[in-house]
Amino acid sequence: MIGAEYCRTMAAYNAWQNKQLVDALGGLPPGELGRDRGAFFGSIFATINHLLWADGVWVARFDGGERPAGSIADSLRLTGHLSDWLPARDAMDQRIKRWAAKLSDHDLEGDLTWYSGSIGREITRTKALCVVQIFNHQAHHRGQIHAMLTASGDEGYVTDLPFMPDGD
Incomplete structure (x- = not known):
């Protein structure tokens, strides 16, 4: 599936x-970060907090x-202010990069079992599928954030992998 x-x-x-998101957040007018925009988690700030939590x-x-x-x-509500979120986000990104740097293809074989609090039971899935999930989840919510940023008047930023x- 993946390597x-x-x-x-x-x-x-x-x-x-x-990194691009951080630059965009810094340019937001006061009050825009926490404004309810009708998104799944409401505001940009709630969504970036959720994404940081889920990555962890x-x-x-x-x-x-x-x-x-x-x-x-x-x-x-993982962090209370952008000034708390910024270093936590950077630390999480570095943690993900360190984890990925140590991987071999063999590490992605087999199953992963965990208890899911969201559905209240134990789940087993292939490790590869779970790894795809973390990156897919990031792209999904960053897409929501990008839409909220552009709706607030931000120009947006390049998101295309190529x-x-x-x-980087």
């Missing part, structure tokens, strides 16, 4: 996208490290 090189590419893509949950399943506390509902700069 270690896919994971390294997507980890770099994730970090690149989040998934990468903890992969690297055995610490996972964030709480549920999906709690994820919307245009990722070399070395």
Whole structure:
């Protein structure tokens, strides 16, 4: 299905996208970050918090490290301010890149079993499918964020994978 090189590419893509997102967030007029825009999680800030939380949950399943506390509902308030979110996001991106850098294709074989709080039961899926999930989930919610940013008057930013700069 996928290999270690896919994971390294997507980890770099994730970090690149989040760097661009940080620049866009910094240019928002006051009040826009927390404004309810009718999106799935309401605001840009709630959505970036959820994405940070979910990345932490998934990468903890992969690297055995610490996972964030709480549920999906709690994820919307993972950090209280952008100044708290920024270093947490950077640390998460670096954690994902470190995890991906150590992977071999063999590490993606077999199954992963975990307890899902969102559906209240244990689940087993292939490791490869779960890894695709983390990157797909990121793209999904960043797409929502991008739409909310452009609706707020931001120009948006490049999201196409082929245009990722070399070395990211």
